[in-house]
Amino acid sequence: MEPTLTIAGSDSSGGAGIQADLKTFSAIGTYGMSVITAVTAQNTQGVFLVEELSSEIVKKQIEVIFNDIPPKAIKIGMVSSSQIIKEIVNTLKKYDYKYLVLDPVMISKSGYHLLQPEAKMNLIKYLIPMAYIVTPNTLEAEEITKVSIKNIEDMKIAGEKILSIGPKYVLMKGGHLEGDAVDVLIGRDIFKIYKERRLIKKNTHGTGCTLSSAITAYLALGYDIERAVELGKIYITQAIKNSFDIGNGVGPVNHFWNIDYEKVK
Ligand SMILES: Nc1ncnc2c1ncn2[C@@H]1O[C@H](COP(=O)(O)OP(=O)(O)O)[C@@H](O)[C@H]1O
């Protein structure tokens, strides 16, 4: 069983953050572990309060995991402040790893700032260059590059700008654009489009967390980047397609769409 690690925030409603990541890691057949950076009081209707953990406990969680169960692939989601970002960067520097998937979480779908605005520069300067792949949505890519994104051409321009900061690959997610759900993978010699029909579903809480975790799990299982993104896209599309209404707002996706419940009864 390949170990996978998420470094992210907790979502009390279970649809995004650490909870979405661990469900995805498990559904894809890896052994999920977590380093919690912050606790959010959140449900399908919004984020109501956030409490960041101390940098000491973030550092210690990373150290004890790496000293005992070195992960095959790591994903970073919500990191909230400059202090936490610097602690993660300094601690990860001490260890060997190949696959770091960075989902540059900034604002929740419900409009809450999960990354303090003044920490944005540190995320760009320190975390993006360390990543194997960065997975911004259009709003995050606009914040990082100041390029306005309306179509695939703009995604390419912004994606190449992010690539020049230092990661090996960039996956530009197009979930917020109109028309088909198109994502673009950009690398020094890769430009690949992943297209799925847009699903008319309101339950998209945690889609970005889920896709980046799926890519992390597939990298841990040994797939190359193009195939890991292809399988991740299939996983998130099916998870949205099979989502269910729970709560009164924007519900979660179905992380276990691939599980045969008859077998576990
Ligand atoms: N309505 C939808 N139908 C199909 N795929 C979608 C839909 N909304 C988002 N996606 C896909 O879900 C993934 C997450 O995308 P996006 O919503 O852009 O990210 P985030 O959750 O970070 O804002 C992408 O692969 C995107 O194309």
Ligand SMILES: Cc1ncc(COP(=O)(O)O)c(N)n1
């Ligand atoms: C702890 C945590 N991490 C990430 C997200 C982003 O997910 P979304 O963009 O679907 O709100 C979230 N809402 N909460």
